[in-house]
Amino acid sequence: MTKKVKFMETILRDAHQSLIATRMSTEEMLPILKTLDEAGYESLEVWGGATFDASLRYLNEDPWERLRAIRKEVKNTKLQMLLRGQNLLGYKHYADDVVEAFIEKALANGIDTIRVFDALNDIRNLETAIKSIRKFGGHCQAAICYTTSEVHTVSYYVNLVKEMEELGAQSICIKDMAGILTPNNAYELIKALKDITALPIEVHTHATSGISEMTYLKSVEAGADIIDTAISPFAGGTSQPSTESMSIALEGIGYETGLNIEKLKEIADYFRPIKDKYLQNEVLNPKVLATEPNTLLYQVPGGMLSNLLSQMKEAHAEDKYEEVLREVPRVRADLGYPPLVTPMSQMVGTQAFMNVLNGERYKMIPKEIKDYVKGSYGQSPVPIAEEIRHKIIGEEKTLSGRPADLIKPEMEKYREELGDLAESTEDVLMYALFPQLAETYLKKRKDPFYDIPVQTVAVTM
Ligand code: CO
Secondary structure, three states: OOOEEEEOOOOOOOOHHHHHHHOOOOOHHHOOOOOOOOHOOOOOEEOOOHHHHHHHOHHHHHHOHHHOOOOOOOOOOOOEEEEHHHOOOOOOOOOOOHHHHHHHHHOOOOOEEEOOOOOOOOOOOOOHHHHHHHOOOEEEEEEEEEOOOOOOOHHHHHHHHHHHHHHHOOEEEEEOOOOOOHHHHHHHHHHHHHOOOOOEEEEEHHHOOHHHHHHHEEEEEOOOOEEEEEOOOHOOOOOOOEEHHHHHHHOOOOOOOOOOHHHHHHHHHHHHHHHHHHHHHHOHHHHHHOOHHHHHHOOOOOHHHHHHHHHHHHOOHHHHHHHHHHHHHHHHOOOOOOOOOHHHHHHHHHHHHHHHHHHHOOOOOOHHHHHHHOOOOOOOOOOOHHHHHHHHHHHOOOOOHHHHOOOOOOOHHHHHHHHHHHHOOHHHHHHHHHHHHHHHHHHHHHHHOOOOOOOOOOOOO
């Protein structure tokens, strides 16, 4: 029996998000879509929070329009998106009716597979999304946010995956957004998951720490069904490993990838000058292509390391950098071991920084940390100790239910606020997710000159 492994191509989402701050325009994607469709990928990742945001913020593009344009050209390959559970594409909780409407429209406009995750791995924050994806006929891929800590053991993830499957997940993703998944840990985790579930397993990592190809090899040996890669001009560094290289290596040891190397070459040839353009205009900083093993040493994502360093420079406290890095795991343990992903990574980093700078722990506490301890983001992976909880929120009550249970339906409110600027439910959803950006975009669509100030002409005598 031939061994098989499938590929998801990230060039249209994660690869350009990781390397060029999501600046690739629809116009730059269109000419190569047919070839991408013919190359033999399992799916193309095309949408997520940053692509939606950047389309409106920097490109004056309607993100829904991009999705429809891609769908028009890509007729055979699945289109995939990334969704933050109850937060949809942002960082706040939305009412269930908004989550449901967004998922319905994402699928109706061309998405096949929705990869859904929660930054705290709180399953309650995935419930509505998973149910809606199933209701509207999409493929539901539930992702575990991969992190390491004394509580994030193989059995922790095994239990999580069992719950995801019960809720309706149709495939599982191990989402290693920080590039800290090592080859041996990947092997052990996937073997354990394969013992308890028949669902396909997809692995997502970043090349940041220099071990990603080995991690994929061990993942595939353990039975992973799909891996996420980026076409070579936009591969490596903080992006994914190269599609062509992984494919050639895996074919060489007997795996069938279904990929057509000639088409991959064509795709790489197409994107090479685009990469050069972004190098020349300095949107692509060569630093993000470097290897950063510190992320493995400190178990802290690369982005968080650089954020902390710039925060410390601003406070003229660079000499305390090592001390803050040692404080990070302590704060994280106090807070019940949240995964270090946005927004938790910034919150934990800021608290560690304040603890060290003030010479006293929890003398100053950001509002976000208080909200988190109250339970507004969801449940921490393990309960927070009574003493710490008291130190942070005193006698204030904590939430025990699902955070979104407290939010009343919101679609009507958004629809009313937007008034006649909205021509469709898609417009209303755009506004629900990014209010200011959507309003500006929709006003410009109605009147291209609306934000151009009336010229004051100097009268010369
Ligand atoms: Co990623």
